[in-house]
Amino acid sequence: ETAIxxxxxxxxxxxxxxxxYARLGDSVKAEAKLKQALVIDPDSAEANFNMGLLKxxxxxxxxxxxxxxAALKTDSNFPEAAYYLAILISKExxxxxxxxxxxxxxxxxxxxxxxxxxxxxxxxQGQIDDAIEILQKLVKQQPDYSDASxxxxxxxxxxxxx
Numbered sequence: 754e755t756a757i758x759x760x761x762x763x764x765x766x767x768x769x770x771x772x773x774y775a776r777l778g779d780s781v782k783a784e785a786k787l788k789q790a791l792v793i794d795p796d797s798a799e800a801n802f803n804m805g806l807l808k809x810x811x812x813x814x815x816x817x818x819x820x821x822x823a824a825l826k827t828d829s830n831f832p833e834a835a836y837y838l839a840i841l842i843s844k845e846x847x848x849x850x851x852x853x854x855x856x857x858x859x860x861x862x863x864x865x866x867x868x869x870x871x872x873x874x875x876x877x878q879g880q881i882d883d884a885i886e887i888l889q890k891l892v893k894q895q896p897d898y899s900d901a902s903x904x905x906x907x908x909x910x911x912x913x914x915x
Contacts, residue, residue, distance in 0.1 A: 764790040768799050775807060783807055798828035805834070809841060817841055832857040836867055843874060850874050858887070865891060865898050872904060881908055 756766035771786035784807055790800040805820030821838040824831055839853035854871035861867055868891040875884040888905040891898060909915070 762793060764793050764797050764800055767793070768797075768803060771803060771807075775803075780807060780811065796823070796827045798824045798831055798834070801827065802831065802834050802837075806837065809837070814841060830860055832860040832864070832867065835860075836870065839870065839874070847874060847877055851878060862890075863894060865895050865901065869898070869901050869904070872901070872908075876904070876908060881912055884908055885912070 754770060756763070757770060760766065767786045767790035771783040771790070774780075774783035774786065784804070787800050787804045787807065790797055791804065794800065801820045801824035805817045805824060808814075808817035808820060818838065818841055821834050821841065824834040825838065828834070835853040836857040839850040839857070842853075843850040851871070851874045854867065854874055857864070857867040858871045868887050872884040872887045872891070875881075875887070885905065885908050888901050888908065891901045892905055895901070
C-alpha cells in the first residue's frame with residue numbers, strides 16, 4: 754500500500770498487493786487492486802493473468818477466459834497463461850487446449866505440470882504415441898512424479914506395450 758501511495762502510476766505494487774489480498778482470502782480487495790492496475794495499463798500481461806485466475810476462482814469462467822486471452826495477447830510467451838487457459842477451455846475446445854499446452858511445454862519443457870497436462874490432453878485426442886513420448890521424458894527427468902508414471906502405464910496398456 755505504501756508503494757502504491759508513492760507511485761500510483763506503477764502497476765507492479767498494485768498487482769503484488771492484489772496477490773497479498775488474495776492470499777489473505779480477500780478477493781474483493783484483490784480484484785479492486787487489479788482493476789486499478791488495468792485502468793493504468795489495460796495490456797498488462799501480469800494484471801490480466803492474475804485477474805483471470807481470480808475470476809476462475811470465483812467461477813466466472815467467461816471473464817477468466819477473457820483475461821487469460823488478454824494476457825497471452827500481450828505476452829504470447831507467457832507459459833502460465835497458456836497453461837491455465839488450456840485447462841479452462843479444455844471441455845469446449847480440446848484442440849486449442851492441446852495447442853496452448855504445447856506452447857507452455859515448449860517454453861518450459863522441464864515443468865512437470867505442463868508436460869503431464871499436454872500428455873493428458875493428447876491422450877484425449879487419441880495421440881497416444883505423442884503422449885507416451887512426452888511422459889517417457891517426464892518420468893526420466895522426474896521419476897518420483899507418480900501421476901506421470903501411472904498415466905504412462907495406462908497408455909502402454911492401451912497400446913498393448915510391455
